[in-house]
Amino acid sequence: MSPLTYPDPGFTERTYPAPLEAGWPEGYRLVLRSELMDVPDPAAAFLRLADGVLDWDLHRGSGLRVAADTPRAAAGVEMASGTGFGRLRWRAPCRVLWTAEPLLDGGVPVSGQRAGFGYGTLRGHPVAGEEGFYAELTADGQLLFRVAAYSRPANWIMTLGSPVTRWTQELITRRYFRAARRLAGGSPAATR
Numbered sequence: 695m696s697p698l699t700y701p702d703p704g705f706t707e708r709t710y711p712a713p714l715e716a717g718w719p720e721g722y723r724l725v726l727r728s729e730l731m732d733v734p735d736p737a738a739a740f741l742r743l744a745d746g747v748l749d750w751d752l753h754r755g756s757g758l759r760v761a762a763d764t765p766r767a768a769a770g771v772e773m774a775s776g777t778g779f780g781r782l783r784w785r786a787p788c789r790v791l792w793t794a795e796p797l798l799d800g801g802v803p804v805s806g807q808r809a810g811f812g813y814g815t816l817r818g819h820p821v822a823g824e825e826g827f828y829a830e831l832t833a834d835g836q837l838l839f840r841v842a843a844y845s846r847p848a849n850w851i852m853t854l855g856s857p858v859t860r861w862t863q864e865l866i867t868r869r870y871f872r873a874a875r876r877l878a879g880g881s882p883a884a885t886r
Contacts, residue, residue: 696772698789698814699822706812706826706842707792711833714842722823722844725863729839729871731878736837737803739878743829743839744796744809746877752827755873756866767793767811774818777866784862786820788813796829806833808840821845821863827870829878839874841867 702719718724733739746752748767750760753775762773767790774787793811797804812826823845830838845863 695770696787696789696816699817699819700815700824700846702844703791703814703824704812705844706824708808708826708828708842709794710806710808710830714828714840718844722846723860725841725843725845725867727841727867727871729874731837731839731875733837733878736831736835737805739837740803740809740829740831741796743837743874743878746874747810747827747829748793748795751877752870752873755876756869758866767813769793772816773813777862784820785818787816787818788825789816791824803831805831805835807831815845821847829874837878839871839878841870843867 705718708714714726714728731739731743746755749765750762750767750773753760758775758777760773760775763771769790769792771790772787773790774785776785790811790813794809796809797807808828808830810826810828812824814824815822823843825841825843828840828842830840832838
């Protein structure tokens with residue numbers, strides 16, 4: 695098993711209702727985004743979104759190519775996503791550190807939960823850190839999609855190119871949210 699490229703793993707594993715806003719390791723760039731999804735049936739949309747996150751459809755829907763050991767995220771699975779044109783590709787290898795499957799009661803999602811996964815970077819990734827993807831069904835039955843990430847450049851070359859890396863991270867994050875809206879079948883109600 696390849697070693698992670700950073701010494702602070704596991705901070706993205708946050709079960710509902712643990713806040714995402716605090717308690718991150720020092721020395722990293724932090725990205726926290728959340729969007730309330732405006733959908734007619736939040737419970738059904740939660741299941742669609744959670745399955746899309748766990749089945750790599752969120753990544754594929756954001757324009758990334760995904761090479762994974764399994765068709766569904768699971769702890770220990772190594773995967774690589776990539777973007778680019780033709781032979782010019784940026785490959786980003788990661789290992790899934792945790793997953794949270796949707797909790798059901800009689801086939802209906804339980805309110806007050808998060809489903810999704812978090813992965814950490816492996817050698818060859820342009821940054822060192824971790825990212826978590828969350829479908830959240832709040833206690834009052836609203837649907838949120840969240841992304842939490844902490845990272846820093848993986849090496850001195852990436853440090854020199856950090857403005858480009860930050861721009862690329864922002865672009866992919868926006869695409870994640872667009873893909874999440876499609877998976878949930880709704881429109882954004884509010885972005886935080």
